[in-house]
Amino acid sequence: MEHRRSISMDLTLSFSGAPSEENMSDDKIEIIVPQVSPVLPRSPWINIVPPLGRQNEASHPHPPPSSAKTAALALPQKVAAEFLGTFLLVFALLSALITNEARGGALGLLGVAAVAGTAVVVIVASVVHISGSHLNPAVSIAMAVFGYLPWAQLLPYMAAQLLGSTAASFTAKAVYRPANLGAAIATVPTLGTAETLFVEFVTTFVLLFVITAHAIDPKAVKELIAVGAGAAVMMNALISSESTGASMNPARTLGPAFATGTYTKIWVYMVAPPLGAIAGTGAYIALK
Numbered sequence: 001m002e003h004r005r006s007i008s009m010d011l012t013l014s015f016s017g018a019p020s021e022e023n024m025s026d027d028k029i030e031i032i033v034p035q036v037s038p039v040l041p042r043s044p045w046i047n048i049v050p051p052l053g054r055q056n057e058a059s060h061p062h063p064p065p066s067s068a069k070t071a072a073l074a075l076p077q078k079v080a081a082e083f084l085g086t087f088l089l090v091f092a093l094l095s096a097l098i099t100n101e102a103r104g105g106a107l108g109l110l111g112v113a114a115v116a117g118t119a120v121v122v123i124v125a126s127v128v129h130i131s132g133s134h135l136n137p138a139v140s141i142a143m144a145v146f147g148y149l150p151w152a153q154l155l156p157y158m159a160a161q162l163l164g165s166t167a168a169s170f171t172a173k174a175v176y177r178p179a180n181l182g183a184a185i186a187t188v189p190t191l192g193t194a195e196t197l198f199v200e201f202v203t204t205f206v207l208l209f210v211i212t213a214h215a216i217d218p219k220a221v222k223e224l225i226a227v228g229a230g231a232a233v234m235m236n237a238l239i240s241s242e243s244t245g246a247s248m249n250p251a252r253t254l255g256p257a258f259a260t261g262t263y264t265k266i267w268v269y270m271v272a273p274p275l276g277a278i279a280g281t282g283a284y285i286a287l288k
Contacts (some may be wrong), residue, residue, distance in 0.1 A: 065157050075153060078131035085127045086135045086164030089169075090255055094172040099186040100177070101137045109241055116246075118236025125226035133226075134214075136249040137161050137249045142208055142277035148216060148283060158251075165255030173259050185247030186262035187253045192251045195266060196244050197272045203236040204276030205283070212284040236287040 030246035091182045096115035100107040108116070114142040132149070140157040143149035149157070169185070178184050189196040210232040237246040246255045253269040256262070 090168035113237035121230035138273035138277035169255040169259035182260035200272035205280035208280030
């Protein structure tokens with residue numbers, strides 16, 4: 001006569017003590033799975049026993065460090081990444097502009113735009129996992145407005161970006177010593193005030209629309225954020241370099257302004273990019 005053994009799956013609620021020999025008989029098998037199981041989801045009908053030897057951990061979980069403490073520990077690293085990233089980006093751009101001016105337009109509009117775009121790709125890819133690689137106060141303001149950057153981190157981010165741009169501008173001035181530095185690197189518009197405001201608003205709108213699409217949408221390919229941002233910067237530079245200087249970035253304008261003493265219509269570059277950034281981010285969020 002065939003012997004049949006009845007097997008029951010005992011999923012018990014007890015979290016304290018190891019199972020006794022009486023409970024672990026031949027006719028009963030206790031199935032023990034981790035607390036978070038990809039096979040058995042949490043349900044009001046199923047209670048999971050933690051693995052042996054870890055019941056005490058489940059009963060007395062270690063509290064995670066407070067968010068404030070974590071943010072405080074991480075902020076210096078993020079600020080340093082923003083400073084270094086902005087310094088490298090602005091120095092690369094100013095180097096291209098000064099070289100182009102000194103060599104009689106050797107790089108041309110396309111060459112300068114390509115330098116700006118590839119610099120964004122390289123630097124964003126390098127520090128995006130540390131600070132988000134904003135490198136631009138307009139980006140940081142838009143991220144804070146829509147809850148993707150804590151407000152407490154906004155001023156440190158913006159200060160680091162401005163200091164990075166200013167340091168890069170004075171470094172480029174000391175290294176290259178161009179005859180007409182202001183004409184080479186300052187963002188002096190050739191359009192009227194309203195037209196400059198509009199162009200800077202639109203170009204920054206496009207930049208943030210692209211960045212937001214790759215940065216916050218879970219369906220987007222995150223690895224392409226650097227490529228998307230770099231391509232947007234290059235396209236915008238080709239469109240607006242000759243008319244507004246293609247700033248899209250208050251720090252990019254302020255640093256060279258401090259180094260050259262050129263402040264022509266500078267308030268436009270402080271207003272239009274943040275507004276364009278907020279509008280571009282909001283537009284993508286509204287479409288999503």
